[in-house]
Amino acid sequence: MQDGEVHIDIAVIAAPAADAFGNANGVEGKSTCGPLGFALVDSEYADRVIVVTDNLVPFPCVPWHIQGQNVDYVVKVETLGDPAKIVSGTTALTKSPDRLLIAEYVARFIDEAGILQNGFSFSMPMSSRTPTVISCTASAAGRIVCLANA
Amino acid sequence: MILAIPSFRDRVPIIVDAVTTLCGPGELIDVVVTERGIALNPRRQDLRRRLAKTSLPLRPLREIQKEVEAICGGARAKPGLDKNKVIAAVKWVDGTVLDSVFRVVDGF
Numbered sequence: 736m737q738d739g740e741v742h743i744d745i746a747v748i749a750a751p752a753a754d755a756f757g758n759a760n761g762v763e764g765k766s767t768c769g770p771l772g773f774a775l776v777d778s779e780y781a782d783r784v785i786v787v788t789d790n791l792v793p794f795p796c797v798p799w800h801i802q803g804q805n806v807d808y809v810v811k812v813e814t815l816g817d818p819a820k821i822v823s824g825t826t827a828l829t830k831s832p833d834r835l836l837i838a839e840y841v842a843r844f845i846d847e848a849g850i851l852q853n854g855f856s857f858s859m860p861m862s863s864r865t866p867t868v869i870s871c872t873a874s875a876a877g878r879i880v881c882l883a884n885a
Numbered sequence: 886m887i888l889a890i891p892s893f894r895d896r897v898p899i900i901v902d903a904v905t906t907l908c909g910p911g912e913l914i915d916v917v918v919t920e921r922g923i924a925l926n927p928r929r930q931d932l933r934r935r936l937a938k939t940s941l942p943l944r945p946l947r948e949i950q951k952e953v954e955a956i957c958g959g960a961r962a963k964p965g966l967d968k969n970k971v972i973a974a975v976k977w978v979d980g981t982v983l984d985s986v987f988r989v990v991d992g993f
Contacts, residue, residue, distance in 0.1 A: 738980075833920035834891060840918045840941060841889050848935045 736780045746781035748774040749815045753788035754796040757806025762798070764790030766815040771800040778805040789815045892919040892953045898961050900950040905964055907984035908975055922949050965990040 736743070750759035751766040761768045766789055778784045778801045785808045786801060829835060845851050893899055899919075915932065917924045922944035925932050936943060954960050970988035977983050 836920045837889050837891065837918055840920075840923055841887055843939075843941055844887065844916065844918060844923060844936075847939050847941065848932055 736776060743777060743781035745783045745785065746774070746777035747785045747787060748778060748801060750774075750786050750788045750790075750801060751815065752790045752792050752796055753786045753801075753809055754792050754794040754803070755809055756794055756803035757784070757786050757801065757809050758794070758796040758799040758803040759786050759788065759801040759806070760796060760798055761800060763792070763796075764788075766790070775800055778802070783807050785810060787812055787815065789813060886913050887916050887918060888914050889918045892921045892949060893957055896957055898950065898953045898957050900946060900953065901961055905966075906975060906986055910977070910983070917946060919949055921952060924949060965992075 748759065748771065749766075750771065751761050751768055752763035753759035759771065761771045784801075784806045786806050787810045789812055791809070791811045829838075890899055900917075912926075912928065915926050915929050922942040924944055924946035925936075933943070966987040967990050968987055971985045972988050973986040974982050975984045975986065
């Protein structure tokens, strides 16, 4: 996108929280989903940017992942979708004992190696080809949250 | 980077001497976590020191590979490739061409 190899005409960005100026984040409201990573890049490079939200908040929407200056329209809808469906198909938690063991090892490794710190960035590759990686890291993520709270 | 991966899928070993298509530089993988053990990248001796007292099953990658090959009945068969027929290029995020995807020969 930065190099101009891919041109985006319109980006429609579903945001769990947004104000009327288009400042938006993914960490507030009933449809929280975490950082709006890919959408952030889209908002910077698309010709026209539409933020769709089911949670229109008073200005300013803080923290903002999407900056209002990059947004052309904000649309309020009843609901963005069904969060319960996010964990389905290839992202469903595995029941396979050996894959759960891998998840356990990953969580223990992160804990015991002492690499979990404030500001820790956790990225999870998503690919239909490697459902194991997804399920393992998803389980580990659950543990990371627990460890962070402990 | 942590690579969480089962040691074999559908009776086919995952750890090989050389991959068919390189999709990412191995130096970026700090640790490979399988259900049969955890292999640290030898470059990350700092992680090894941090885990000096761990009960986690740290093992050399080669050792896990040999164990899995014994279970599966050998190493994974190499696909027959037509090295003259490039059908795609694998680019890293900075644009560096990492590898080529070659056509599989007929009948393989």
